[in-house]
Amino acid sequence: MRIKPRIEQKIAQSVLMFFTFIAVLVLVFILAVILKNGLPQLSLEFLSRNPADMGREGGILSTIVATIYLTIIALLVATPLGVGTAIYLTEYTVENRITRIIRFGAECLAGIPSIIFGLFGFILFVNRLKFGWSILSGGLTLAFMVLPTIIRTSEEAIKAVPASYRLVSFSLGSTRWQTVTKVVLPSAIPGIITGIILSIGRSIGETAAVIFTAGSALRMPTSLFSSSRSMAVHFYILAREGISMSKAYGTAAVLVIAILIVNLITYYLMERYIKHRS
Amino acid sequence: MKTTGITVRNFSHYYGQHQSLKNLNLDVYRNEILGIIGPAKSGKSTFLTCLNRLNDLIPGSRVEGKILIDNQDIYQPDVDVVALRRKLGLVFATPVPLPTTIYENVVYGVRLLGKNNHQELDDIVEDSLEKAGLWNEVKDRLKTSALKLSGGQQQRLCLARVLALKPEYIMLDEPTSGLDPISTMKIEDSLRILKNDFTIILVTNNTKQAARIADRTAFFLMGELIEIDETAIIFTRPSDERTEAYLQGKFG
Numbered sequence: 001m002r003i004k005p006r007i008e009q010k011i012a013q014s015v016l017m018f019f020t021f022i023a024v025l026v027l028v029f030i031l032a033v034i035l036k037n038g039l040p041q042l043s044l045e046f047l048s049r050n051p052a053d054m055g056r057e058g059g060i061l062s063t064i065v066a067t068i069y070l071t072i073i074a075l076l077v078a079t080p081l082g083v084g085t086a087i088y089l090t091e092y093t094v095e096n097r098i099t100r101i102i103r104f105g106a107e108c109l110a111g112i113p114s115i116i117f118g119l120f121g122f123i124l125f126v127n128r129l130k131f132g133w134s135i136l137s138g139g140l141t142l143a144f145m146v147l148p149t150i151i152r153t154s155e156e157a158i159k160a161v162p163a164s165y166r167l168v169s170f171s172l173g174s175t176r177w178q179t180v181t182k183v184v185l186p187s188a189i190p191g192i193i194t195g196i197i198l199s200i201g202r203s204i205g206e207t208a209a210v211i212f213t214a215g216s217a218l219r220m221p222t223s224l225f226s227s228s229r230s231m232a233v234h235f236y237i238l239a240r241e242g243i244s245m246s247k248a249y250g251t252a253a254v255l256v257i258a259i260l261i262v263n264l265i266t267y268y269l270m271e272r273y274i275k276h277r278s
Numbered sequence: 279m280k281t282t283g284i285t286v287r288n289f290s291h292y293y294g295q296h297q298s299l300k301n302l303n304l305d306v307y308r309n310e311i312l313g314i315i316g317p318a319k320s321g322k323s324t325f326l327t328c329l330n331r332l333n334d335l336i337p338g339s340r341v342e343g344k345i346l347i348d349n350q351d352i353y354q355p356d357v358d359v360v361a362l363r364r365k366l367g368l369v370f371a372t373p374v375p376l377p378t379t380i381y382e383n384v385v386y387g388v389r390l391l392g393k394n395n396h397q398e399l400d401d402i403v404e405d406s407l408e409k410a411g412l413w414n415e416v417k418d419r420l421k422t423s424a425l426k427l428s429g430g431q432q433q434r435l436c437l438a439r440v441l442a443l444k445p446e447y448i449m450l451d452e453p454t455s456g457l458d459p460i461s462t463m464k465i466e467d468s469l470r471i472l473k474n475d476f477t478i479i480l481v482t483n484n485t486k487q488a489a490r491i492a493d494r495t496a497f498f499l500m501g502e503l504i505e506i507d508e509t510a511i512i513f514t515r516p517s518d519e520r521t522e523a524y525l526q527g528k529f530g
Contacts, residue, residue, distance in 0.1 A: 094337050164370070164372065164374040165377075166335075167374075168370065168436075170335060170363065171367070171368045172363070172367075172386055172387035172440070173360045173361070173363045173443060174387070175360060182386070182390075183376060186377075
């Protein structure tokens with residue numbers, strides 16, 4: 001027996017709507033639990049004081065600062081490397097076996113669990129290069145962890161710039177580098193920024209790679225070589241060791257809100273940039 | 279007395295194994311409009327990109343033979359390709375304004391040379407848009423997006439952008455193929471005036487356009503130059519029957 005296309009369409013629509021509903025429900029549920037338990041913990045004191053008594057008392061200021069430092073180092077290193085690689089692969093090379101291998105390698109890297117990056121960072125930065133458990137080791141490890149994401153998204157953004165723009169630019173007497181800086185990158189920036197936002201989110205929320213490389217000291221970081229604890233690691237330790245569930249939820253709420261704020265600000269800036277250009 | 283600007287001798291072009299231009303021999307005179315007609319895929323556009331070496335950018339592109347422009351062999355290794363492309367401005371079939379303002383589009387090529395003097399740039403913008411027949415329509419909104427212009431205006435903007443480079447040759451690749459008759463007329467009017475100062479090579483899929491404005495016309499077919507002569511002769515008594523058949527609309 002055949003179902004009438006019109007009824008079939010109705011059923012499909014209902015099923016798809018149901019799936020969407022479930023997906024949204026899960027997200028809302030997660031957010032609700034975190035915010036319901038976490039928001040009551042938030043106070044100026046929680047944000048402005050360092051943890052005391054292993055995190056049972058006080059706030060989370062040092063972990064906020066550590067998270068910011070780690071993320072900044074990761075992006076300062078990964079953005080030029082990633083965007084540069086993407087430009088080189090798309091603009092300066094012809095698609096061949098070697099570029100395909102590089103691209104495949106980057107994709108594989110993107111799929112590696114972060115704890116493996118943590119182990120790699122531990123061996124290379126902490127031990128071999130003797131940076132110790134430090135902001136520097138953690139930031140560099142995060143940089144390598146987000147590098148594939150930045151390469152991929154930048155590459156896609158650069159490829160999406162119409163080939164005709166490049167032809168026009170060349171025909172008007174520009175060098176390849178001038179074409180890259182004056183035509184390709186300005187058009188690709190929104191896409192590249194998207195990759196960077198994703199990377200910020202991953203850096204802020206990363207636990208496994210950081211705990212191995214930045215350590216978990218609760219002191220306020222004073223230099224690149226300070227061992228320090230990020231918010232995500234702090235949350236993990238508070239919850240895992242049953243130190244204080246309420247402080248853990250408070251930390252989680254700050255994490256979620258921080259990611260939200262980063263996203264909002266970047267999208268706002270991007271809107272303005274796109275408007276300004278068109 | 280005609281001065282020869284471009285000399286093409288035994289010139290062939292290949293995309294990989296495919297030969298797209300076959301042993302071309304022709305001259306382009308200074309201050310003429312040379313029309314190039316022929317059916318699709320006959321090598322007309324490829325010929326233009328060989329003249330400014332834009333074909334360098336296409337992987338697998340290869341040439342044989344010689345092209346002399348003002349007595350310089352442009353395929354010698356020491357040729358400054360960037361300077362060559364400025365000397366032979368190219369207007370594409372589809373108008374492609376860069377995603378910025380009208381003003382910035384016109385000065386794009388000029389800025390690449392490091393010129394940043396406001397007065398100088400302003401003058402170039404006015405002069406180029408004037409010559410392209412667009413100044414009066416856009417002079418009050420130079421700082422607005424070029425993407426908001428109509429198709430015909432965009433194509434004249436592209437012409438202005440080329441003129442701003444102060445080229446010696448202007449090559450146009452089916453510049454009016456997507457335009458309405460009035461926009462087409464405006465571009466043709468501009469070209470008639472421009473030929474006093476420039477040498478113009480006009481590829482067109484509209485034979486009537488060649489008849490209207492070209493001094494001489496070349497007929498390309500499957501990568502070969504079938505014939506080249508005064509436009510009046512090509513259109514009234516061509517020497518090759520294939521030219522006649524094409525002009526009568528029997529193929530193409």
